Amino acid sequence: KSKPKILVLGAGYAGMMTAKRLSQQLKPEEAEIALVNKHNYHYLTTWLHEVAAGTEEPNKSRVMISDVLNTKRVQLHYDTVVEIKKDEQRVVLENGELSYDYLVVALGFETATFGIPGIKEHALKIENINSSRYIRDHIEYQFARYSSGVDRNEDSLNILVGGAGFTGIEFVGELAKRVPELCKEYNIDREKVRIINVEAAPTVLPGFSEDLVEYAKKSLEDRGVEFRIGTKIQECTEKGFIVGDDREEINAGTVVWTGGVQANSIVGESGFEIFKGKVNVNEDLRAPGYENIFVIGDCSWVMDKESDKPFAVNAQSAIQEADTCASNLTALLRKEPLQSFQFDYKGTVASLGGSDAMGTVLDDKKLYGMSAKAMKNVIDDRYLFLVGGPKLVLKKGKVRFF
Ligand code: FAD
Numbered sequence: 083k084s085k086p087k088i089l090v091l092g093a094g095y096a097g098m099m100t101a102k103r104l105s106q107q108l109k110p111e112e113a114e115i116a117l118v119n120k121h122n123y124h125y126l127t128t129w130l131h132e133v134a135a136g137t138e139e140p141n142k143s144r145v146m147i148s149d150v151l152n153t154k155r156v157q158l159h160y161d162t163v164v165e166i167k168k169d170e171q172r173v174v175l176e177n178g179e180l181s182y183d184y185l186v187v188a189l190g191f192e193t194a195t196f197g198i199p200g201i202k203e204h205a206l207k208i209e210n211i212n213s214s215r216y217i218r219d220h221i222e223y224q225f226a227r228y229s230s231g232v233d234r235n236e237d238s239l240n241i242l243v244g245g246a247g248f249t250g251i252e253f254v255g256e257l258a259k260r261v262p263e264l265c266k267e268y269n270i271d272r273e274k275v276r277i278i279n280v281e282a283a284p285t286v287l288p289g290f291s292e293d294l295v296e297y298a299k300k301s302l303e304d305r306g307v308e309f310r311i312g313t314k315i316q317e318c319t320e321k322g323f324i325v326g327d328d329r330e331e332i333n334a335g336t337v338v339w340t341g342g343v344q345a346n347s348i349v350g351e352s353g354f355e356i357f358k359g360k361v362n363v364n365e366d367l368r369a370p371g372y373e374n375i376f377v378i379g380d381c382s383w384v385m386d387k388e389s390d391k392p393f394a395v396n397a398q399s400a401i402q403e404a405d406t407c408a409s410n411l412t413a414l415l416r417k418e419p420l421q422s423f424q425f426d427y428k429g430t431v432a433s434l435g436g437s438d439a440m441g442t443v444l445d446d447k448k449l450y451g452m453s454a455k456a457m458k459n460v461i462d463d464r465y466l467f468l469v470g471g472p473k474l475v476l477k478k479g480k481v482r483f484f
Contacts, residue, residue: 086113088411089173089182091163092346093119093147094127095397096379097188098469099404100411105155107412113184116157118175122147124469125211127190128397128462131249133214134338135256136222136264137435140215142478150470163189166352168375184374184411187349187361188400191380194342194359200318201244205339208249217338222264224335229268238335239275242322244315245341246281247288248396248432251298253340254279255435258305277307278332280323282314287432294440297450301434315341345381357383360395365422367407376410378403384423393425401465402426431458456481 088104090097101117108115123144132138147158161175166187173180193209195201206217221241227233241257243250257277265272279286279302286309287295299309310325310332317324322333344359354361354369354377361369361377363384369375379400383392393399403423410420431441431454439454449457459480466474 085111086183086415087181088113088115088184088186089180090115090117090186090188091166091173092188092190092379093117093124094188094190094379094400095465096190096400096404096407097186098124098147098151099401100186100188100378100407101151101156102469103405103408104411105152107408108415110155112415113411114157115155116159116180116182117147117151118159118161118163118173118180119147120160120162121211122158122160123211124150126462126465127210130208130211130214131253132256133211134208134217134253135260135435136218137256137260140211140218144211145470145474145478150474163348165348166354168352168354168372171374182374184414185376186407186411187354187369187375187377187381188379188404189346189348189381191343192346193339194344195339196342198315198318198341201315201339201341204318204320205244205337207339208253217336221260221336225264225268225270229270233335235335236274237322237333239270240322240332240334241275241277241336242332242334242338243277243279244281244318244323244337244339246279246283246286246309246311247340247342248430250279250281250340251287251302252433253338254302254307255433255438257435258302258307259435261306272306276334278310278334279307280310280313280315280325280332282312284312286311290430290432290441291448294442294448294450297440298432298434301438301440305435343380349377349381362392366410366420367403367423368410374414376407378407384425386425393423394427396430397465398428398430399425401468429457431461433458 090101104115125144129143133140165174193207224238313325315323350356361382363377363382367376369377386393406423429443433439437452437455439458440450463479463481
């Protein structure tokens with residue numbers, strides 16, 4: 083009899099760690115493992131705001147998949163998933179098709195525009211390495227045009243960011259570091275460049291405590307970030323945002339939307355039921371009604387029975403879900419009972435650019451400034467260690483040992 087086939091879709095935090103764990107847990111005779119990803123590299127999504135601002139090299143933020151997975155155990159397919167035919171146990175790719183006995187859907191997020199007209203067409207997005215690199219190059223192009231005299235309109239130097247959630251705040255933090263460097267390089271007065279963050283909610287960084295929010299906002303304002311909080315974006319045009327009831331125009335040469343994410347649309351288009359942008363999975367991480375399909379990472383929600391709210395959806399939970407998903411697949415193959423996912427919250431730290439950051443760790447201990455930044459680096463390196471061992475930490479790690 084042929085071996086059962088496990089197919090993992092997407093090599094983000096969730097898919098990579100699932101494939102890694104499966105290759106460690108299952109004996110070769112127990113199952114075939116295959117991983118499909120758009121590219122031959124895995125990228126560190128939580129570093130993309132740095133790539134977009136130009137404070138981190140794109141290559142530093144990506145890892146060749148074949149360098150960190152055991153390619154004798156995991157078959158790699160570099161291709162794009164087009165559709166999941168779940169009732170036929172097949173996945174349609176751009177250049178072929180694969181069948182499976184067990185499926186892990188870990189295709190990550192895409193931008194949610196909340197129906198704001200023009201965002202899709204006109205705003206840039208921090209979605210992957212290439213879209214982030216495009217933002218970096220676009221910003222630099224605006225500086226080059228201005229300083230060379232091709233474009234003397236000062237608005238073209240402005241950088242407008244929609245959304246003051248985690249990504250938006252981390253991005254403007256990096257811009258606060260990058261813009262002075264660019265000004266120096268292109269001989270442009272720093273005063274001429276505005277970094278403007280627009281947010282409809284009454285505060286920035288929902289979910290963080292008030293003092294942390296105040297700290298972040300003040301730190302960013304001190305470094306030249308302008309906030310327009312409680313300001314609704316009515317429309318995004320080629321020139322910028324139209325905001326508020328009086329339809330004020332804020333113009334900028336660079337417009338970036340960081341306002342929201344939802345599950346990769348392939349999931350909904352393949353007939354999975356979507357609830358608030360994601361699949362509401364069972365506590366063992368399987369899609370309702372499907373014994374052999376797991377949906378993890380940014381494509382799903384898992385309800386926390388205790389609080390009656392979904393667990394946080396982020397890299398931290400994606401990595402932990404991968405552990406539960408791999409254990410549950412192993413259990414299914416061995417006909418053992420499945421576990422329920424339990425999120426072990428280890429804290430959250432947001433970087434604010436340069437050596438500044440803030441957040442909470444462990445039992446809600448608050449950290450600010452350099453100690454928070456050091457913790458952020460430790461969090462980033464811990465993941466590198468999990469996925470690629472000490473070799474990867476040495477190659478890409480952020481903690482400086484000397
Ligand atoms: P992803 O990391 O998005 O990976 C999905 C993978 O699937 C990618 O490799 C992609 O190439 C591949 N893929 C997509 N479509 C296809 C297709 N059709 N065919 C084949 N392959 C495909 N979370 C935290 O916990 N802490 C943080 O500090 C933090 N900071 C963040 C900063 C930024 C700028 C952003 C954008 C997010 C941040 N997050 C953070 C959230 C976190 O990055 C996500 O929750 C996490 O990436 C989800 O992991 P994932 O594996 O589900 O998806």
